[in-house]
Amino acid sequence: MNTLIIDTPPTARRDESQAPSRRTPAEPKPATGSFQAVEPRIEITAPQGERYDEILTPEALAFLAELHDRFAGTRHDLLAARLKTRVHAANGRDPKFLPETAHIREDASWRVAGAGPGLEDRRVEITGPTDRKMAINALNSSAKVWLADQEDATSPTWRNVIEGQLSLFDALRGTLEYTSPEGKEYRLDRDIRETPTIVFRPRGWHLTEKHLRFHDRAGRALHASGSLVDFGLYLFHNAAKLIELGRGPYFYLPKLESHLEARLWNDIFVFAQERLGLPQGTVRATVLIETIQAAFEMDEILYELRDHCAGLNAGRWDYIFSIVKTFRSRGRRWVLPDRKQISMTVPFMRSYTELLVQTCHKRGAHAIGGMSAFIPNRRNPEVTERAFAQVASDKRREAGDGFDGTWVAHPDLIPTARAEFDAVLGERPNQVERLRDDVEVTAAQLLDIESAGGQVTEAGVRDNISIAIRYVESWLRGVGAAAIDDLMEDAATAEISRSQIWQWLNENTVTAEGTRIDQTSIVRLMAEAVAGLPRFEGDRFDDAISVFRSVALEPEFPTFLTVAAYARFL
Missing domain, CATH: 1.20.1220.12 (Malate synthase, domain III)
Incomplete structure (x- = not known):
């Protein structure tokens, strides 16, 4: 097992009271050469595979150490706050729209930054892990966006974490290739500028990276944050290249449970852009609303990220999990039926998605729909026909409700999903102008779990x-x-x-x-x-x-x- 010590300098703390400014993106300054060795900060405690040193460079790891120095403590505090929230929920205290942030919800004047270059049209996004084969298949697809997923679709083995970064590094430089054990060759079939725009999803705040050990200034050795590792490595190595390609460093932010967690991400964006010489606002984030707590703070989440925010996504499966987790011990009226019976048309799920679309469009943000779990089977026409029918129905509903795009998990489903959004959007890239003033969702409707019915x-x-x-x-x-x-x-x-x-x-x-x-x-x-x-x-x-x-x-x-x-x- 290899152990590598990386050094990083102390840095001055930013004034947290200052709001990030909006500036026109321009070419970033080189990231390398500005990270000087001062004291030991990071250890690699796992074997170094082929080309891992191209990702785990001294400069990149020093950047990760700075991120941890500044933000690991706040991350820890916010995870502790989650525990308090769960205790309150278990004791009968329901989530609610926060009275202390009512002024944010009621202020109609503010808007988010919106789509960055290459994100204006998101009508179909393909999701999937970042291994070389799946990355090539996603980038060769006809989707508008590839959600490069280092979270729920990736098992966080050390190999997957680092080789996923290598896949992205190579893809952006046009050198991504893969040969299967059977000898089948995979490579990009077009210029990277013509492939789907990449939006990278790092791991959630709750996950650690145990193969990187961070030494804090008190001398304690702690596991690194999976979120900061994934975000930091991708941004450090690829931000300049993405801007050169006419796009930008874009992120999906998973598992948020409060606007304070969104504020932490915004602080990280501000610091990271400053540290790497990127104009403020270069980073764009789409937040997954996949917890019941976040559903009550959508306006506030957009507000905290407003200078870096492109939109919200309806993360339906994690949202259902959050419902069960939050209310699991509250009695039988909170018991949900079979998973197959919890469709997107049951009242509490429909309230959640309609509120999301309304909130996004009110603030100039994209509303991105969720993923139907059905997938085709090329060896079974009956299964494939059923998958196409289910996906068409799901996407027809989303497009009709005002969503600007949606997810699929298989390239064969892209034409079906696109047809439903084309029918509503036509030549328009999105329907953000559709404000959904007809929607009025209450806390009681979001919490009406009994409305699911079923058995x-x-x-x-x-x-x-x-x-x-x-x-x-x-x-x-x-x-x-x-x-x-x-x-x-x-x-x-x-x-x-x-x-x-x-x-x-x-x-x-x-x-x-x-x-x-x-x-x-x-x-x-x-x-x-x-x-x-x-x-x-x-x-x-x-x-x-x-x-x-x-x-x-x-x-x-x-x-x-x-x-x-x-x-x-x-």
Whole structure:
């Protein structure tokens, strides 16, 4: 195992009271050559693979150390605040629109910066991990945007984290290639300027990078923040190249739970641009609204990021997970039915999306729709036909509701999604001018979980157990986006599956067939699910079962299944 010590200089703290200014983007100054060695700050505690030194340069790591010096403490404080919020929710205190920020919501005068170059038209965005093959497929697609996902669609192995950065580095320089074990060659089929605009999604605030150890000024050795590592490496190496290509460093920000977390990201953007010689406003961010807490603070989140904000996204799967997680111990009226029955048309989900569109357009921001989990199967025409029909219906609803774009998880779905948005947008790049003044969403509507209706069925219990175990097994092998039963599953859908099992178990839920869900029935169904799975050399099913037991069957509810699984297995 290699250990490398990187040095970084102390830096003066910015005046936090100053609002970021808006300046016209221009060519950045070189980032390298301005990071001087003073004292040990960062250790690499993992093996160095081929070309890792091109990403983990002394200058880049010194930049990461500065980010941690300035912002790791605030990150820690905000994670502690999340715990307090969850305790309040468990004790019966509902989320609400904040009275102390009412002036922000009521002030009609402010707007966000809006789309940067290459982000004006986002009608179809393809999402996926950053390994070389998937990156090439995404960039060769006809989507307008590629969400390069280092979060829910990526298992955060050390190899995936650094080689994902290498994929992006090479793609932006036109040198990205891949040869499969079977000898099939993949490469970009056009100039990088003609490929989908890249929007990079770093890991959420809750995740660490245990293979980089940060030494703070008190002498403590701490795991680095996954968010700061992913963001810092991508920005440091690629900002100048992206601007040269006529685009910019764009980010999707996941898992935010408050406007204070958005403020932290904005502070990071301001500092990073200043440190790397980038004009303020060069960075653009799209925030995923995928927690019930953030749904009540959408205006405030846009306001905090206003000089760097392009829009919001309706992260539907994590949003459902957040509902279950937040209200899991509040009684039976908070119990959701089978995941398949929680459609985007149930009242509480529709309220969430309509409020998002209205909030975005009121502030000049893009509203980006979520991802239908259905995917085609080229070997099964019936499955493919069903996927096309489901996706068309989903995207027709989003375009009709005012969304400016949407997500798909497979290149074959792009024409279907695009057709629905083309029908509404025509030649317009978006419909931000559509203000949705007809929408009025209350706190009660956002919290009307009972409106979902539906039932908990034995089939739903079986599906959740099977999906969670199979996905976690895939994730432990380093595959973060997995096609399971003709659906695209990622960490968010696995979280729904295991959290519903926990809630159903702890609420003594009875299925529609009359079976009480208890430890005995869950263990029996687990055994049946695993017995039907094909085993193979190198599989991680035993470890996946261990993870599932710890996150679904224990009295304590882990906030994220990925946190403990990462610390233990990756």
